[in-house]
Amino acid sequence: MQRTHTCGELRAEDAGKSVVLLGWVNRRRDHGNLIFLDLRDRYGISQVVLDKDLSPAGHAKAEQARPEYVVAAIGKVRLRGKDVINPKMVTGEIEIVADKVRILNDAKVPPFSPAEDAIGNEEVRLKYRYLDLRRAEMQRNFEVRHKIALAVRQYLSAQSFYEVETPFMTRSTPEGARDYLVPSRVHAGNFYALPQSPQLFKQILMISGFDRYFQIARCFRDEDLRADRQPEFTQIDLEMTFPQQETIFRVVEGFLASSFAAVGISLPVPFPQITYDDAMRQFGIDKPDLRLPGLTDVKAAFAESDLTTLAIDPALPVVALRIPKVGELSRKERDDNKPLFDTRKGAKYIDDLKRLEKSFPDAVVKLRELAKAEEGDLLIIVAGDAATHINASDTKVEGRLSEREIAVYSAAGNFRVELAKKYADRHGAFAVTDAVVGAEERNTGIVDGSAAFRPIWVTDFPMFEHDPETGKWMPAHHPFTSPHEEDMDRLVSDPASVRARYYDLAMNGLELGSGSIRIHRQDVQKQIFSALGMSEEEAKERFGFFLEALQYGTPPHGGIALGLDRLVMILAGATSLREVIAFPKTAKAIDLMVDAPTPVSDVQLKELHIRTALKS
RNA sequence: GGGGACGUAGUUCAGUUGGUUAGAAUGCUGCCCUGUCACGGCAGAGGUCGCGGGUUCGAGCCCCGUCGUCCCCGCCA
Numbered sequence: 001m002q003r004t005h006t007c008g009e010l011r012a013e014d015a016g017k018s019v020v021l022l023g024w025v026n027r028r029r030d031h032g033n034l035i036f037l038d039l040r041d042r043y044g045i046s047q048v049v050l051d052k053d054l055s056p057a058g059h060a061k062a063e064q065a066r067p068e069y070v071v072a073a074i075g076k077v078r079l080r081g082k083d084v085i086n087p088k089m090v091t092g093e094i095e096i097v098a099d100k101v102r103i104l105n106d107a108k109v110p111p112f113s114p115a116e117d118a119i120g121n122e123e124v125r126l127k128y129r130y131l132d133l134r135r136a137e138m139q140r141n142f143e144v145r146h147k148i149a150l151a152v153r154q155y156l157s158a159q160s161f162y163e164v165e166t167p168f169m170t171r172s173t174p175e176g177a178r179d180y181l182v183p184s185r186v187h188a189g190n191f192y193a194l195p196q197s198p199q200l201f202k203q204i205l206m207i208s209g210f211d212r213y214f215q216i217a218r219c220f221r222d223e224d225l226r227a228d229r230q231p232e233f234t235q236i237d238l239e240m241t242f243p244q245q246e247t248i249f250r251v252v253e254g255f256l257a258s259s260f261a262a263v264g265i266s267l268p269v270p271f272p273q274i275t276y277d278d279a280m281r282q283f284g285i286d287k288p289d290l291r292l293p294g295l296t297d298v299k300a301a302f303a304e305s306d307l308t309t310l311a312i313d314p315a316l317p318v319v320a321l322r323i324p325k326v327g328e329l330s331r332k333e334r335d336d337n338k339p340l341f342d343t344r345k346g347a348k349y350i351d352d353l354k355r356l357e358k359s360f361p362d363a364v365v366k367l368r369e370l371a372k373a374e375e376g377d378l379l380i381i382v383a384g385d386a387a388t389h390i391n392a393s394d395t396k397v398e399g400r401l402s403e404r405e406i407a408v409y410s411a412a413g414n415f416r417v418e419l420a421k422k423y424a425d426r427h428g429a430f431a432v433t434d435a436v437v438g439a440e441e442r443n444t445g446i447v448d449g450s451a452a453f454r455p456i457w458v459t460d461f462p463m464f465e466h467d468p469e470t471g472k473w474m475p476a477h478h479p480f481t482s483p484h485e486e487d488m489d490r491l492v493s494d495p496a497s498v499r500a501r502y503y504d505l506a507m508n509g510l511e512l513g514s515g516s517i518r519i520h521r522q523d524v525q526k527q528i529f530s531a532l533g534m535s536e537e538e539a540k541e542r543f544g545f546f547l548e549a550l551q552y553g554t555p556p557h558g559g560i561a562l563g564l565d566r567l568v569m570i571l572a573g574a575t576s577l578r579e580v581i582a583f584p585k586t587a588k589a590i591d592l593m594v595d596a597p598t599p600v601s602d603v604q605l606k607e608l609h610i611r612t613a614l615k616s
Numbered sequence: 617g618g619g620g621a622c623g624u625a626g627u628u629c630a631g632u633u634g635g636u637u638a639g640a641a642u643g644c645u646g647c648c649c650u651g652u653c654a655c656g657g658c659a660g661a662g663g664u665c666g667c668g669g670g671u672u673c674g675a676g677c678c679c680c681g682u683c684g685u686c687c688c689c690g691c692c693a
Contacts, residue, residue, distance in 0.1 A: 034650035176693035
């Protein structure tokens with residue numbers, strides 16, 4: 001049985017054609033002697049009519065049909081009468097008058113109907129993933145995903161990038177995330193690791209002379225899950241030789257604009273840029289959401305004596321966070337918001353400006369002005385708590401933000417994000433995304449995405465982070481990131497002041513990807529390892545192959561990796577990666593459909609030279 | 617590792633202060649129906665109240681434990 005058309009393509013101009021449609025029964029409406037079958041496939045839904053008078057046999061078959069049966073309808077396309085046109089369906093002007101119906105396969109009553117829009121239970125959805133994936137919304141998400149990946153491949157290929165595959169079974173590198181391990185049968189007691197990213201392979205491809213590499217690469221990290229984190233995920237990974245930071249930005253902007261265009265959305269380039277320090281000052285976070293106004297420094301609004309009275313540490317910033325159109329908060333709302341604010345590092349906030357106004361009317365007038373607050377805006381002041389001043393240690397580096405400054409900014413920044421989520425229906429800034437998502441299928445042509453999708457480059461991250469527990473300096477990123485040349489001499493004397501040639505791409509408050517200009521000189525790479533407290537033997541043991549490769553004429557190189565899943569998630573208007581990964585895992589990293597992981601037989605374990613520590 | 621929410625019919629949920637036979641919607645089954653498109657009408661079936669233990673004359677409801685799903689913190693170079 002061959003179909004002549006899909007269930008989504010027949011239109012008024014096809015009237016009169018003899019057609020064969022194959023699909024799932026989406027719904028059956030039985031009027032006795034007249035039966036309607038809605039046939040569904042990936043492309044859409046078409047109505048099939050069975051008239052007992054015209055086709056008693058077909059009618060009899062249609063009577064047996066049930067939801068999710070796979071059926072063939074053979075008949076003629078007919079224009080519907082004016083009064084029975086369904087304007088909600090793209091195929092609503094026609095119907096198929098079938099003279100034959102064949103049931104190709106029956107179906108058990110499904111635990112939920114793929115014809116419904118909203119399904120609640122994640123457990124059931126994941127167990128019967130094939131039914132969930134039949135839903136139009138999921139089909140659309142994967143259409144978006146496919147188009148994005150295809151556009152990326154086409155764009156990068158046109159820019160001379162080669163797609164090269166790198167191994168899944170590789171070497172464990174104990175830094176960073178926990179590895180997924182694969183035991184070796186041949187080499188007793190030895191393990192491969194699944195890659196957390198193709199990082200070193202792509203750098204070696206640069207050493208190999210590939211010049212420009214990319215890969216839509218699967219990565220694996222054995223860490224606890226979140227809505228935006230799965231244990232295996234896909235990155236758009238790329239690397240190129242002789243790049244400036246800006247070279248890489250232009251490439252990424254190019255393929256993103258091209259991917260967005262592929263799903264009917266225009267995205268203006270180039271993207272704005274901000275340094276890490278400025279991002280912290282203006283947004284209190286290293287992945288700013290530009291859909292809402294940033295923070296404003298309002299210390300100037302207060303007299304020194306005001307700050308003393310309010311128990312505000314005058315050495316730390318005083319910032320206002322503003323969310324438009326949220327309005328005054330009630331006492332109850334303010335109480336409910338309290339747990340959303342992080343006071344742990346000595347930040348405090350004032351969210352009742354009315355009360356503040358009574359004692360400090362001048363300051364409030366001034367700070368409203370500074371924060372450009374309009375009538376109906378929610379305005380909250382965040383500052384350092386003078387009471388925690390005495391005990392707090394603070395490492396202050398000239399020209400960089402101190403830890404306590406960051407504490408105030410990030411408390412404000414996180415609070416801003418939490419409140420923005422909570423009051424989304426009042427400020428409406430997030431609704432723009434929903435309006436743009438799916439624009440293509442509404443056939444509205446190219447839609448302006450500049451308000452809904454707000455990318456921003458974040459640059460000049462610090463090279464090291466101080467670990468208060470071990471007292472060691474840790475790489476803020478991976479240890480192959482090149483420091484700024486002019487900061488190199490402070491590597492040992494003043495690591496906190498060293499900036500990295502590292503950059504993030506954030507979009508709508510989500511980290512979409514990160515990259516860097518890499519170290520291409522062996523001596524520098526060794527210095528960095530040593531600055532991280534890695535002995536020479538240790539470095540050789542873990543990265544000897546790489547240090548060796550660096551000695552054979554390594555070109556300057558750099559690159560980036562973008563989360564494909566997260567990108568598609570934003571474009572699909574989804575809030576969980578599970579909506580854009582065909583077979584995702586639960587929060588405990590279980591695949592409910594295939595039921596993995598499972599124990600394995602003793603025979604298998606023995607072959608792999610493995611004994612588990614579990615009591616049986 | 618920690619915190620929070622949830623778990624009752626196939627599904628989504630309600631279930632009062634602990635009190636008779638646990639409800640609704642939807643789905644499902646049967647019958648009726650020639651213009652529906654979330655078709656409609658009538659009738660019916662459907663329950664290990666996640667699991668285990670405890671308190672009580674009596675537990676869906678209270679207590680302890682446990683399992684699962686989701687969200688968050690830690691973690692994710």
